[in-house]
Amino acid sequence: MNLRTNLMIGGVFLALLAFVYWHEIRGGERRAEEARLAKQLLSFPSEAAKRLTVERGDTVAVLERIDDQWRLLHPVIDRADQQALSRYLRTLRESERERVVADSAEITRNTAHLERYGLDRPRLRVALELDDGTLDTLAFGDDSPTESHTYVQHHGDNPEVFVVPAWRFDNLNKGVFDLRDRRVLPFERRQVAEIRLLRPEQTITLMRNQDDETWQITSPIQGRADAEAVRRILSRLQDGEVAAYVAEPDEISPEALTALGLEPAHTLEVVLLSGPERAEKRLRIGSESPSGRYFARDMSSERVFEVDNLLVSDLDQSLKDLRDRTVLQIQRTAISRVAIERPDEPTVALVRDSDGVWSVELPEPLPVRSWEIESLLSDLTSLEAHGFAEPADPGYREAPFLLSYMLSGTDDVAVTVRFSGDPDVAVYASIDTDPTVYRIDLADFADLDLILEDLADIPDSPTGADVDYSSVQP
Numbered sequence: 350m351n352l353r354t355n356l357m358i359g360g361v362f363l364a365l366l367a368f369v370y371w372h373e374i375r376g377g378e379r380r381a382e383e384a385r386l387a388k389q390l391l392s393f394p395s396e397a398a399k400r401l402t403v404e405r406g407d408t409v410a411v412l413e414r415i416d417d418q419w420r421l422l423h424p425v426i427d428r429a430d431q432q433a434l435s436r437y438l439r440t441l442r443e444s445e446r447e448r449v450v451a452d453s454a455e456i457t458r459n460t461a462h463l464e465r466y467g468l469d470r471p472r473l474r475v476a477l478e479l480d481d482g483t484l485d486t487l488a489f490g491d492d493s494p495t496e497s498h499t500y501v502q503h504h505g506d507n508p509e510v511f512v513v514p515a516w517r518f519d520n521l522n523k524g525v526f527d528l529r530d531r532r533v534l535p536f537e538r539r540q541v542a543e544i545r546l547l548r549p550e551q552t553i554t555l556m557r558n559q560d561d562e563t564w565q566i567t568s569p570i571q572g573r574a575d576a577e578a579v580r581r582i583l584s585r586l587q588d589g590e591v592a593a594y595v596a597e598p599d600e601i602s603p604e605a606l607t608a609l610g611l612e613p614a615h616t617l618e619v620v621l622l623s624g625p626e627r628a629e630k631r632l633r634i635g636s637e638s639p640s641g642r643y644f645a646r647d648m649s650s651e652r653v654f655e656v657d658n659l660l661v662s663d664l665d666q667s668l669k670d671l672r673d674r675t676v677l678q679i680q681r682t683a684i685s686r687v688a689i690e691r692p693d694e695p696t697v698a699l700v701r702d703s704d705g706v707w708s709v710e711l712p713e714p715l716p717v718r719s720w721e722i723e724s725l726l727s728d729l730t731s732l733e734a735h736g737f738a739e740p741a742d743p744g745y746r747e748a749p750f751l752l753s754y755m756l757s758g759t760d761d762v763a764v765t766v767r768f769s770g771d772p773d774v775a776v777y778a779s780i781d782t783d784p785t786v787y788r789i790d791l792a793d794f795a796d797l798d799l800i801l802e803d804l805a806d807i808p809d810s811p812t813g814a815d816v817d818y819s820s821v822q823p
Contacts, residue, residue, distance in 0.1 A: 390444035390501070390513065391477060391485050398438055400478040403523060410525045421529055425597055427650070428530035437523065441477065444517045447498065451510040456502075466500035466510050467491030473522050489518050531591040533656055534632045534647060538583055540623040546666065547618040553668055555579060566671060572785045573673035578666055585663040586619065586632070591654040592642050598651040609644040610636030611653065616643065617665050634661055674734040676778050676787050677756075677766060681730045685758035687722075689799075692750055697801050701758075715805040722804060728796050729754060729766070734787035738777060745769070745777045745786050752798060768794060 401419075403410045411423035412434065419429035451462050463469045467490030476486045490500040490510075498512035544564075546553040554568040564574035596605075606612035614633045621630040634656070635644035642655040688711075689697040698711035699722060707722045709715035738745045748769040755765040768789070770776040776794040778787040801807075 389442065390446060390487065390503075390517075391441050393442065393477070393479055393483075393485075395435070395438050395442065397479045397481070398477060399480050400476075401434070401437070402474075402476040403521075403528070404474040404476075405472070405522065405524055408524055410523075410528055412528060421525070424525060427652075428535065429528055430530045433523070433528055437521065437528070440517065440520045441475070444513050444521075446501070446511040446513060449509050449511045450500065453507050453509045456508050456510060462510065463490075463502070466502075468500060468502050468510065471502075473518070475521060489521070492518075526594070532587075533589040533591060533645065533654075533660070534586050534619070534621070534630050536587070536621055536623060536630045538587055541583065541621050542624070542627070543620075543622040544579070544582065545618075545620040545622075546664075547614065547620065548616075549614070551668070553666075553671060555671065566668070569668070572783070573675075573678070574671055575673045578671050581663055582619075582666065585660055586621070589656060589660045592657050593640070593655045595644065595653040595655060601653055606646075606653070609653065611644060611646050616661065619664055634664070669737065672734075672737060672785075674787075676732045676734060676780065676789075677730055677764065679730055679756060679762060679764060681726045683758045683762045684726055684730075684756050686756070687726070688755040688757075690753045690755070697804075699804065709801070709805050712801075715807065717804050718806060721799070725797070725799060725804070728793070729756070732778070732789070732793060732797070734778070735790040735793075736788035738786040738788055740779075740784065740786055742786070744775060748775070748777055751776070754797075768797070772798065 399414055401412045403412075409423060410421065412419050412421055412429050414420075419431055419434045421427045421429045450466070456462055468488050471488035471490055473489040474486065475489075476484060478484045486504040488502045488504065490502070492499050492515055493512060497515055499515050499518035500510055501513050501518075502508055502510050542557050542559075544555040546555075552568060553566065555564050555574050556567050557564055564576065564579045566572050566574045595601075595609075603612060610616065611633055615636050616634040618634065619632045622628070623630065629649075631648035633646045633648055635646070637658070638644050638655050640655065642658055643661045644653060645656045646653050685701040687699045689699075695712045697709065699707055699717060700710045701707050707717045707719060709717055740746070748771070751768045751770060751772065753765055753767040755763075757763045765781045767779050767781070768776055769779075772791065772794060776789045776791060778789050779785070
């Protein structure tokens with residue numbers, strides 16, 4: 350073959366390649382996308398959705414996107430559930446027509462077909478308006494005889510009847526209650542700086558320590574708050590949902606609020622103060638409802654609703670429930686020196702060297718049973734209170750001193766825990782850096798009530814002989 354022939358063959362081959370690529374590959378992708386879009390129930394970008402109307406029988410929910418937030422406008426004005434709206438729009442976009450059961454011409458010739466498919470009185474009507482003014486309306490009729498599909502009609506120039514999977518209809522068949530923001534108290538958890546639990550007989554105030562994110566009880570006593578108990582309150586408030594709506598703000602009288610235990614609060618009132626401006630969120634819990642739930646009121650919106658009794662029980666924490674029962678806020682690994690003192694006895698001091706080996710420093714240098722000191726430190730740092738006492742209580746004030754542990758070590762760790770009382774009746778623990786008085790379980794104290802012989806490896810000695818402990822090498 351000459352060069353000209355080769356060039357012609359090469360040109361034809363390249364043309365065939367281009368044809369296959371643009372028509373078969375790229376064209377096939379385009380046709381597949383066009384086919385997919387043609388099957389979509391509605392095709393729209395989610396950010397273009399402006400207004401949604403969902404009509405179920407005699408109930409109509411009207412929602413509108415305002416400043417990128419969905420709001421419920423009818424039958425009441427309220428917050429919308431943003432996640433529920435996002436799921437709803439996604440279902441509209443992802444739903445596909447599976448097959449046409451009556452084309453437009455057939456429907457136009459005989460509208461009686463609509464009655465056959467339950468579309469003369471649709472169970473559900475969904476209207477979606479976009480930012481550009483485009484309006485699409487879908488009507489959902491009966492289920493197919495096998496109940497696996499639902500008949501749908503798209504109002505407009507093409508009124509054909511088609512089917513979609515029945516589960517798609519179930520996901521779209523939402524009412525006002527489903528689309529409304531049902532959070533009992535909307536708030537930003539990270540911003541909460543103060544929590545108040547108000548009861549008729551007592552108010553408990555908890556403050557967040559901004560330095561380390563811990564919580565302190567500031568009223569009616571001063572002390573550390575249990576981190577898990579505070580977390581549980583905030584979690585239950587954040588996740589709590591309205592079980593049923595009772596009345597809108599303008600639908601209930603002061604007398605009715607009193608009858609429901611909401612004016613004033615009958616059971617409990619939870620107040621959250623958030624951010625630098627100390628913005629207030631207030632949830633009031635009233636009387637128990639006939640359904641076994643509790644009446645409640647978000648004081649910012651003044652709506653009355655019911656909440657689950659489990660939510661109320663998780664919020665209704667006593668002062669005892671909220672107090673931190675951990676006696677020592679110290680890590681075992683941070684301790685490198687322990688001094689033990691008892692009435693009328695010499696101090697016992699134990700030290701840990703740079704290699705992590707413990708030994709007795711006072712009253713005489715001695716090696717220790719490493720497992721005993723590790724067990725002691727574990728018991729001390731995990732010690733939890735059995736209860737609490739006030740410093741002025743006679744039982745604590747008159748309790749004789751039993752034992753103290755002074756713990757020090759790395760990172761400027763220095764704390765002394767003092768035990769007093771009667772080992773057979775009641776034992777109290779107090780910390781030099783904490784005004785709280787802890788009641789200690791007697792069995793826990795027995796594990797801590799150790800003497801030198803429990804900790805040190807003291808060599809045996811002949812009866813009556815004196816032992817020179819200074820000669821024992823650690």
